[in-house]
Amino acid sequence: MFRNLLRAAFAALASFACLVGAAKAADLPTIRIGVLQYGTVSWELEVMKRLGLAEREGVRFEVVPLALKDAANVALQGGAVDVIVNDWIWVARQRAEGRDFAFAPYSRAIGSVMVRPDSNIRTLADLRGQRMGVAGGALDKSWLLLRAYSRKTIGEDAAKLVKPDFGAPPLLNALMLKGELPAVLNFWHFSARLRAAGMRELLSLDQILQGLGVEGELPMVGWVFREDWATKNRPALEAFLRASAKAKQAMQESDTVWADIRSLTQAEDDATFTALKQGFRAGIPTADVARAERTARSVFRILADEGGTDLVGSATALPAGTFWRAGGR
Template sequence: MSQSVRALTGLIALLALSGATRAEKTIDVGLQAGGTLSWVTFAIQRYGIDKQLGFTLNATTYASKDATRVALRSGAAQVVVDDFIEVTLLRQKNFPVSAVYPFSLLAGGIVVPQSSDIRAVADLKGKTLGATSLTDKTLLILRAYTKATAGFDVQDASKVVSVSSPLMEQFMNRGEIQAGIPFWHHTARMVAGGTFRQLISSGDLLKGLGLPQTVPLLYLIARTDTDPTTLGLFVKAVRLAEDRMKADDSFWPAMLDANLYVLPDRGQLPALRTQWAAGLPTHWTTADLNATLLLTRKMIAVAGPDVVGLTRLDTRAFNTSYQP
């Protein structure tokens, strides 16, 4: 073979390699430190699901939820997890994003000490209740529930104080609050320890308001300029990873060893795992979107648009076409 033919052959091979590199499907995912999306992306990469589906997952961890929102707005991240209120707010500010698939249902609930005389939601009247913030979604749902079923707004008839989720156990042990609304994973751990019990679940609060118990709270929120084929593959990878996580006992210690969650008492891992699985969505339809719309209306009716953060939910911010 002549030198010129060899050179031409090498050039063709180089161009082919370059074209293949450009054609490679990649997606940039923003993770909140300590968030459960990091568990799922860890599983996707651990099992090689992204490679099996023909794309590359690039995951970047950010220190806070606000940081992931900045990353999404700037384009540094193409996909993050956030709630149904935030996606509407982003759209109202003309950011090109949409909620493409539910990531987690409204989970957790109201927790009280095992020995508490609080036996029903109506017993919260006059008590001190801890919540992570006055805009906490479960607190807003509880307000609508007590107004509809017990004749009072728990925000007015009780004392609601701001307490970080990890500290609620200590505050209840000291008697500074009589009930709390921790994050779902702290709820699972507190109840598993035997010292606390769940007064009512978020699902039962929803049921009491005439809504399905499977209303999504968190969504995969993607920039609308993300390649739709790659985005669809990522959504599928999430579902496949969740199925593997549910079945694989070895995954959970590995996830903890990777420092993706701090669990001092690993004896509580089964409870954490069970509660996580209970919060996984199994479908994404217009009925789910309508339930979210009705829930938002109930929250606005009881708390007002200033507390909820918007006057109405923009259903155009949601895309039900991505079905894994």
């Protein structure tokens, strides 16, 4: 009888603790994160959620699923979400046009040039006259950087060197695996899948940047938000950014957290899962924001020369304030 009463008392205390914890969590400020469905950002957010990292830092986040990249931009501009993931080029263009968005680095993982192992392609020049799939369109940043790299290293624009086929990332991968494309410039996670399937990396973004004389790592994508919102909600935002950094640390150091989110990666086999895990880890930024911003300034000039106003709008240089600094500027 006494034992039963004791168990009931402990159960009641546990329930009360859960209710108190839930009440405390409900009192925390909430950040609405606009996330593309099935995007790799959801991997980190799931780790953050499973480990309770945001709540430990004193903030909650709510995921708002979005279908397309443009929908994320519209949702942020319209105030439907507080934060999205985008690149700093978009932020720079917005700031040049008077809109006060800011960027906090999230990942430096970006596309690479992959070739078939049976293609006998060993250098960029070997692609002359051949078809190459390109994801993201004619203004894709990786493609523009490749064009600049090609001109500098072999004296010929990649747009004239190869026959570019612009297309959706999954389609380009499928065509390459069927042998219809000898080379593909695709987003990082699609390149990782190609690597797992036996394709070979010809050029990485780091190699392209080094060939262009750019020093330092480049986090191309990051958390993007309005600066006025960030200023008003600075403690909540910086708590979220700390939680994001801790989630990345866990994903860098622990295979267990990856096992827990394996289903989200949609990896068909162990080789693909390993390639995706390695690709994500390789993309975790290690440089501080000031150094990343200096690298971005150098790359901005290259991209502006290649993409012109269609890419950067009226911006002539990386606008001040594009990169958010924790604790203020």
